[in-house]
Amino acid sequence: MPAVLNTIFQLHRRSLLWTVMKIVRDHQTAEDLAQETYLKAHRTLETRAIEHVEGFLFQTARNLALDHQRRAKVRNRYETRDAVREEVEAVALSGRSVEDDLIERQRQQALEAALADLPLRARTAWTMAQLEGRTYAEIAEHLGVARNTVYNDIKRVMGHCQDALARLDRD
Known part of the structure; x- marks a missing residue:
């Protein structure tokens, strides 16, 4: 039966990758999840x-991709909370006024909301560049996109965040 699995997997590998890519929007992650699908099968x-190997492969790939997205969403939420907590601690140590803290918290919330509105790929590119210090070339390779796409994604994030802060300042 493993020979049948190998044959069916190779026949449908591209379709499996496409199915996973539509969900995770990251080529390397899609490759990893396709491989994980094969191993699980x-x-x-x-x-x-397995009565219907092809159906099993596609359903497993879809489930793994959705699980990956759910875990990433939770991970992003906790990373954001940790960043906010660190910022609050830094504010407390800086001796700023309560009003300054409130304004800073509002700005932080506006930025978090603005980031949450953006596509995952753009947020990931921005996070990798700004928080991890990765180069555009490294980010492009990781995301499986062109370097110019990374540039445009980061530019879009920065503009979106600036707009959110400008709206907050007007209010």
Whole structure:
């Protein structure tokens, strides 16, 4: 049965990748999840027969991609909370006024909301550049996109965040 799995997987590999890419929007992640799909199918075949291997592969790939997105969403939420907590601690140590703290918190919330509105790829590119210090070339390779796409995504994030802060300042 592993030979059948190999054949079916190779026949449908591109379609599987496309299915996963539509969900995760990251080429490397899609590749990893497709490989994980194959391994899961292989492990399942060791314990039981799979009646419809093709359907099993596509459903497993979709489920893995959705699970990945859910975990990423939770991870981003916690990373944002940690960043806010660190900022609050820094404010407390800086001796700023309560009003300054409130204004800073409002700005932080406006930025978080602005970032949440953007597509995952743009947020990821911005995070990798601004927080991880990665180059556009590294980000492009990681995301499986052109360097100019990374530039445009980061430019879009920066503009969106500036607009959000400008709206806050007007109010």
